Amino acid sequence: MTCKAPDYNCNGNDPVQILHEWYQPSKILIGGIFTHIFILLSELSFQMHPSEEVINAAMMIPKFYQHILALAFAIHEINEIPNILPNATLGFRIYDNYHNARMTYRTTLDLLFKLHQFLPGYRCGTKTHLMGVIGGLRSDTSSQMADILGLYKIPQGVIPSTDSGIENYLHIECILSFGSFQPAVKDETGFPSLYRMVPNEAIQYQGILELLVHFRWKWIGLMTFDDDGGEHFMQTMESMFSKNGICSAFTNKVPVTVRIFEMSDMNKYIMNSIPVFRDSKANAVVIYGENANIRWLAAIILGIKESLGEMTSFGKVWITTAQIDFALFMFQRTWDIQMFHGAISFTSLSKDIPGFQTFLQTVSPNQVKGNGFIKDFWEQAFDCYVPNSDGSTDLHETCTGEESMQNLPGQFFQMSMTGHSYSIYNAVYAVAHALHIMYRTYSNYRKMNNRDKPNSWQVEPWQLHSLLRNNPFNNNIGDEVMLNEHGELIGGFDLTNLVTFPNNSYVRVKVGRLDPQAAPGKVFTINEERFEWHKDLSQKAFSSAKLSIVEEQVPPFSLCNEQCYPGYRRKKKEGNKFCCYDCSSCPEEMISKQKDLDYCTRCPEEHFPNHRKDECIPKIQSFLSFEEPLGVTLASLSLLFSLITALVLTVFIKQKDTPIVKANNRNLTYLLLTSLLLCFLCALLFIGQPNKVTCLLRQTAFGIIFSVAVSSILAKTITVVVVFMASKPGNIFRKWVGKRLAHSIVLCSSLVQVGICAVWLASFPPFPDLDMHSVSGEIIVECNEGSVTMFYCVLGYMGFQATVSFTVAFLARKLPDSFNEAKFITFSMLVFCSVWVSFVPSYLSTKGKYMVAVEIFCILSSGAGLLVCIFSPKCYIIVFRPDLNKKEQLIRRIH
CATH class of the missing domain: 3.40.50.2300 (Response regulator)
Structure with a gap:
């Protein structure tokens, strides 16, 4: 094709040359558009050609120069491997887009149509072929490149052999971007030949x-x-x-x-x-x-x-x-x-490529020909001046060429290959391996058709795409590189x-x-x-967490407010984002084991929270034990009162023929003392770990024995009244005097209580039970009464008996009798009733073993009240005043 374009000369040069480019000629080229230098352009005046716009200032990012060197190194390495592209070498043309959209479009057109001249839309006699373009550190750069390259979808490209005389058309196969960008960019450009050498x-x-x-x-x-x-x-x-x-x-x-x-x-x-x-x-x-x-x-x-x-x-x-360095x-x-x-x-x-650092060490402004980047890089990186060919210098120190890039700080240059450079390196190999497969396929085809020396190597556009996608290859260090069906690197x-x-x-x-x-x-x-953290963040983490003296080992916090520690839960702050919250202590019986929990969890029934509410600990079993002081004290009192009762009973038995013993029915006295003895002993059933037997016996035995005792007192009181009434001539009560009355009262009164207890045991018997909730931190081992109603029926009937006894005794307290017990029974019943009336609120207000202790105390105190009030005056006379324990004294006092 000949070049006939107005205002341009095919043999002339572009009015303004791009200052920064690196061209290594070859029949097969790979293009590169990199962002290395930032320029400030003047405002467009539309009075001159865009290529003549004035550059006001230029700033270089020296670290990005490695991107350019990585492409040159990869092509140099491929050309040294003869089995990849035999009888062919790769060249490259690299431009800088100056971080500017206008310059990106300009340099993309240069890659398409320029061989040291700028003629948009025309080719001026060149037979070089651009097989791919590598660039696009930023997503907008890739899309800008695609805008231009997507317009020139020539259906066939021909890469000639050394003896080919066939005219060749320019063919752009693909853009290989080494920067990461959102997937939508590819779809928006409408350019399917856009490949990303980084993962999605x-x-x-x-x-x-x-x-x-x-x-x-x-x-x-x-x-x-x-x-x-x-x-x-x-x-x-x-x-x-x-x-x-x-x-x-x-x-x-x-x-x-x-x-x-x-x-x-x-x-x-x-x-x-x-x-x-x-x-x-x-x-x-x-x-x-x-x-x-x-x-x-x-x-x-x-x-x-x-x-x-x-x-x-x-x-x-x-x-x-990943796109940020x-x-x-x-x-x-x-x-x-x-x-x-x-x-x-x-x-x-990325990985270290063998020979890459050596390649970097050889770079010098005096050794690299055709490199339009090296002069500005060297001058800005080392703050010196590279002399022009005419030997002129300015005021800066002249560069010696002995400066080394390995002496530059890491933020300005790295000798090890960066991730972006490694992506560029793999992009070059991707194009080379695709061309290698196409060349091998074409060679096999020629052999099958008996053509020893092919005249041309024809390439269809779809061939390169199919080879780039889903066709893994290994680069020079053995790493597998593969693009998926979307043209994205798998990695x-x-x-x-x-x-x-x-x-x-x-x-x-x-x-x-x-x-x-x-x-x-x-x-x-x-x-x-x-990890290592910034010292300020380490100090903050140390002062808040208080976990470690080594500050760098404590990850910093990044929260809207302080963390809620175990034992607390987060509580939302109204009007703020949900990440901002207050810390509220866990409710009773609940814990939180981790930081920043939204809710607390309840402990299992057999566990309870510790005081910090951050852990559940097993509950201890609680019951009134013989080993603890309270149990020892009550058991000792029970045995002591039992011993005293036994002594009183022994005294009365030995003194059975004395007037004071015979005066008020000694059989009832023996029965009462025996009942009191059993009452004191039955208190021992309430001490120790409850079991089936003790649960069945403790309340029923206590109720029946006390009913017998109170019935005996009632019988003694009624006996006093009947005897006094019968002493009058012609009184109808004379026929009631005798043991039959007393025995009948005791038997009938006690049988009612026995019946109540029998119904209780038959219908709702007491049983051992565990109370998990009444006392925090304890499992109360108790006797479940089975029926609270029946329990209070037993107490109520016993109270009824006591009330009747108290009433009768109170009415008979002034009857004339030398050994009248009515007044002592009155006082004893007053004590008895007072104890059991106070028992009910005390019993209901206590929990666990203390509830049992209250009942034992009432049993012992009421029994002791009966023992002391009724029998202490008689024991005093029997032991200390035997002179009063005579029949004559009895008769004298009666008269």
């Missing part, structure tokens, strides 16, 4: 979420550019955050105008951002977008330090995505890189921790891995012991 960005989103959940960071800051990519990231992450209990404390959006260095907008953005970062409680900040965000963030941190005082440190956990301009060489100490980054997987990310040093250098320490192809449970792995 959605994998990173999940990795960020896993990282936040692992460290329990719930209050998060977000920083991104105010563009479509940033909006997509925000919407995706906010949805994932809300499902996992995470809130965004603030959202910092970098205006698009800041990206193109609008000074007024830059200053306004920085001043507005300072209080946002400074005053937020969010210690973890996720940074998404591009490398420029790190430079703006550094400016914000410097502004914060100035506002707080130069000696003040300011630390947060900066979490960056800690790369600064050379004029920022004095900035303190330690502001980023402890940052966590997702990085593309994962490394998790690295930035460790800085006082000399303003840093290293990246691998602390984890995000591998979607790993086995379940191992997709996200992390080694927490290898």
Whole structure:
């Protein structure tokens, strides 16, 4: 095709040459569009050609120069391997897009149509063939490249052999982007030949979420550019955050105008951002977008330090995505890189390539020909001047060429291959292996058709696509590289921790891995012991957690407020995001074992909370034991009163023929003393661990024995009254005098109580039971009465007997009798009734073993009251005043 375009000369040069390009000629070319230098262009005046626009200023990011060198190294390495592309070599043409959309379009057209001249839409006699373009660190760069390259979909490309004379048409097969960007970009461009040499960005989103959940960071800051990519990231992450209990404390959006260095907008953005970062409680900040965000963030941190005082440190956990590197301009060489100490980054997987560092060490401005980048890089990186060919110099020190890139700090250049450079390296190999397969297929075809020497090697567009997708290959170090059906690299990310040093250098320490192809449970792995945190955050974590003296071993907090420790639960704050809450103590009988729980859990019945309410401990079994002081005391009193009763009974038996014993029916006296003896002994049934036998006997035995005792007292009282009434001549009560009356009263009165107890045992018998809830921390081993109604029927009937006895005795207290017991029975019944009336409220107000102790005390005190009030006067006469225990004294006192 001949070149006939107005205003252009095929033999002439472009009016304005692109200053930074690197061209290595060959029949087969791989193009590269990189972002290495930032330029400031004047406003468009539309009075001159766009190529003649004036560059006002240029700033270089030296760290990105490795991207350019990685492509050159990969092509050099492939050309040294003869079995990949036999009888052919690869060349390259690399341009800088100057971080500018206009220049991206311009350099893309240059790749298509220029051989040291600029003629859009025309080819001027060249037979070189561009088989792929590598670029797109940013998503907008990739889409801008696709806008141009997508217009030139030539259906056939011909790559000639050395003796081919066939005319060849230019063919662009694909764009291989080494930057990570959202999947929507590819669909929006409508350019299917766009391949990503990094995994799908959605994998990173999940990795960020896993990282936040692992460290329990719930209050998060977000920083991104105010563009479509940033909006997509925000919407995706906010949805994932809300499902996992995470809130965004603030959202910092970098205006698009800041990206193109609008000074007024830059200053306004920085001043507005300072209080946002400074005053937020969010210690973890996720940074998404591009490398420029790190430079703006550094400016914000410097502004914060100035506002707080130069000696003040300011630390947060900066979490960056894979497309972001800690790369600064050379004029920022004095900035303190330690502001980023402890940052966590997702990085593309990379490995050290043998020979790459040696290749870097050979780079010198005097040795690389055709490299339009090396001069500016060398001058800005080493602050010296590379002399022109005419030998002129300026005021700067002249570069010797002996400077070494390995002496540059890590934020300006790295000798080890970065993740982005490794992606570029693999992109070159992807194109080379696809061409190798096509060449091998074509060669086999020629052999099958008996053609020893092919005249041309024809390539269809779809062939390269099918070979790039789902066709794994191994690069020169043996790593498998494979793109899926969507043109995305199948792989994962490394998790690295930035460790800085006082000399303003840093290293990246691998602390984890995000591998979607790993086995379940191992997709996200992390080694927490290898992390280092910013000293400010370590101090904050130490002062809050109080867990460790070694500050770096304590992960920092990133919460809206202090954590709720075990024993407390979170309580929502009205009007705030759900991540902001108050801490409320767990209710009774409930605990929380972990921090920041929304609810407390109830302990099992056989356990109870400790005083901190953070653990359930087993309840102790509680019952009135013979081993404890209270049980020993009551048992001793029971035995003591039993012994006293037995002694009284013995005395009365020995003195059975004396008047004082015979005066009031000694058989009733023996029965009463025996009943009291059994009453005192039955108190022992209430002490010790309850079992089936003791539960059945204790209340029924107590009720029946006391009924017999009270019945005996009632019989004695009625006997006194009947005897007195019968002493009058002609009284009808004379026939009632005798033992039959007393025995009948005792028997009939006691049988009623026996009947009540029999019904109780037959219908609702008492049984051993465990009370889990009445007393905190104790399991009360008790006798369940079976029927509370029957229990109170027993007590009620006994009270009825006592009331009748008290009434009769009170009425008979003044009857004339030398040994009249009525007044003593009256007082004893008064004591008895008082004890049991006070028993009911006391019994109901106590729990556990103390309830049993109250009942035992009432049994002992009421029995002791009967014993003392009725028998102490008689024992006194029998023992100390035997002179009064005579029949003559009895007769004299009667008269």
